[in-house]
Amino acid sequence: MAGRRGFAQGSKPDLMNRRDQLAVSALVVLLAVVGAAMLVPGATPTVAPTPTVAPTPTVAPDVTYREAVVGHPSSINPLTARTQADRDLVALVFRGLVRAAPDGALVPDLASSWTVSSDGRTYTFYIRSDARWEDGQPVTAADVAFTVGLVQDPDYQGPLGATWQGIKTAALTANIVRFTLSTPLGGFLRQAALPILPDHVLNGIAVSDLADSDFSAQPMGDGPFRIVEIDDSHALLSRVSSAAPEQSPEASGSGSATASGGAAVPGDVQALEMIFFDDQASAVASFKAGSVDALGGLAPDAADAATSGAGTRVVRYPWASLTAVALNQRASHPEFQSAGVRQALLSAIDRPTILTSVLRGRGSIADAPLPSWSAAYDKAAINVTPFSSSTAQAGLTAAGWVHDATGWTPPHGTSPYTIRLLALDEASNPIVYRVAQQVATDWRALGLNVTLQPVAAATYTQRLQGADFDAAVVDYRLGLDPDVSSLFLSTQVAPAGSNLTGVQDQGLDRLLANVRTTTDPTDRQTAVSALEKYVTTNVLMLPICFADYEFVVSDRVQGLSPDEIADPSDRYWDVLDWRLASDG
Secondary structure (H helix, E strand, O other): OHHHHHHHHHOOOOOOOHHHHHHHHHHHHHHHHHHHHHOOOOOOOOOOOOOOOOOOOEEOOOEEEEEEEEOOOOOOOOOOOOOHHHHHHHHHHOOOOEEEOHHHOEEEOOEEEEEEOOOOOEEEEEEOOOOEOOOOOEOOHHHHHHHHHHHHOOOOOOOOHHHHOOEEEEEOOOOEEEEEEOOOOOOHHHHOOOOOOOHHHHOOOOHHHHOOOHHHHOOOOOOOEEEEEEOOOEEEEEEOOOOOOOOOOOOOOOOOOOOOOOOEEOEEEEEEEEEEEOOHHHHHHHHHOOOOOEEEOOOHHHHHHHOOOOOEEEEEEEEEEEEEEEEOOOOOOHHHOOHHHHHHHHHOOOHHHHHHHOOOOOEEEOOOOOOOOOOOOOHHHOOOOOOOHHHHHHHHHHOOOEEEOOEEEOOOOOOOOEEEEEEEOOOOOHHHHHHHHHHHHHHHHOOOEEEEEEEOHHHHHHHHHOOOOOEEEEEEEOOOOOOOHHHHOHHHEOOOOOEOOOOOOHHHHHHHHHHHHOOOHHHHHHHHHHHHHHHHHOOOOEEEEEEEEEEEEEOOEEOOOOOOEOOHHHHHHHHHHOEEOOOO
16 A cells, blocks of 8 residues: 555646646647637628538537635544545545435435335345446455444444444445344444445554554545545545436536537546645635635635636535534533523523624524424424513523623522633634623623633633533534434543533433334324434523535536535435536
8 A cells, every 4th residue: 555655646647737737738728719700701791601510519529627725634534534525525436325415305325125024124235337447347245244243343432332232234245245233223324425445455453543544644435536646635436437416406407518699618537636725814814716616614714715706606515514502411510401491591592693693694593402494494393482581580580590780690509600611712613712702791791790711622622522611612513314313322431432512311311212213204203303402402402503515616627516415425325427627
């Protein structure tokens, strides 16, 4: 693998240099213009006029699409990805057994089909016979079993480990793999989107060494693109010849050679280049200069700056990214044990102002830990808590809190309580920081004493895991499945898991288990609705907003179909339909 890393940084097989390609494109356009001029007849009265001929569309050559990415790759591996650049590259280079399609559906990817047993505990997948790794070796059931084994390895410390425990994997033949679950899982099919790794390349590498291995610096995948060159400044990928367009309904017809009036026809994206930047300002400057065709992951003000000129637009993806306030509800914090107090604190937060001033309207107010655009969102089951300072004051008073000029004193307290509000600093996450500022302002307007504590990412994570906070503004990256066990399950209380609030409630655990283990769609929706009602009535967290993911693109980029995403890398779901119009 060391040889592959050296090759990636120095060689460019089958792909033109960026400047060469632009120069060739310009030369083709120039020759087309000159040739047309030579065919124009002389303007003499003795020559019959030339018959009118429909203009010929200018068909763009296969082109390189260039995208700015804020950040740099660190571990390009589906199990160990650390940065957004890693996850973006993983989405292009690797495949899972299934993949996401429009409206939350799941469709075949590496698997051509699958079956599910009547009890919902056995899933059998049939792998496509034409699935190949970059080196030409077939993708097999052994690769699937190997990948799941890595995730289940006790030494694996990544985020996927908990969801795969207790699942048995068996390679029945080279093309058939079977999963046996100890209990039915309503969201298991979505888990099967786990990108698969090559057994014949990685077998023998310890899980603890995987993140920093040569493979994770220059991976060999089975996806629609392959990396042919990579360093800290950029990655150049070429499209695999067998990769067929997704043919999404919205994108169908993009790139057809039927343009009229001589307009440029979009060309297939056969190469994709990611250019890595240290900060958003540099990425925006590159986009405005025309050096890249698209960029994403921008704060609202940076997105506004990027689209201030002509010929640009924003493609918005509904994103399961929840910003919420986690209240420390452990026994050491009796002040937050009452649902009435938690609801009062939520009532005091002006979420409409946060949506307009912080997100600039790019998102939606959150009333539950599920977005309103989710198919599982049941409006009738959700207890909505509107913004109202008077309701918040009444709620604290009803819960036994006493207000005077120095603040609010909780029941059995001897002095006003001060809330330590933990948040990421502005450099680490401007959205979380600005939301925290507004929450602190709103609580102070109610007369509460609040100490805002913005810290760097490493300190923030350490304090969350150590429960060293009273309240914390958290950016939860939720999946598209309505199973939110990781947020509230008793066994997931930090530091062992991601239940940051410390809630331990057996009734809640049963509701979570019902959602997790119910496979019938109708029955599962009933279970989800019951959970939504319980969580919002008891206000187990203070949901603030769901953000949209904004993808800023040049008008040259066509064929994008925004759909629900769990991670920004999901925007590549229809990348094979993307087209890039010629500048000519």
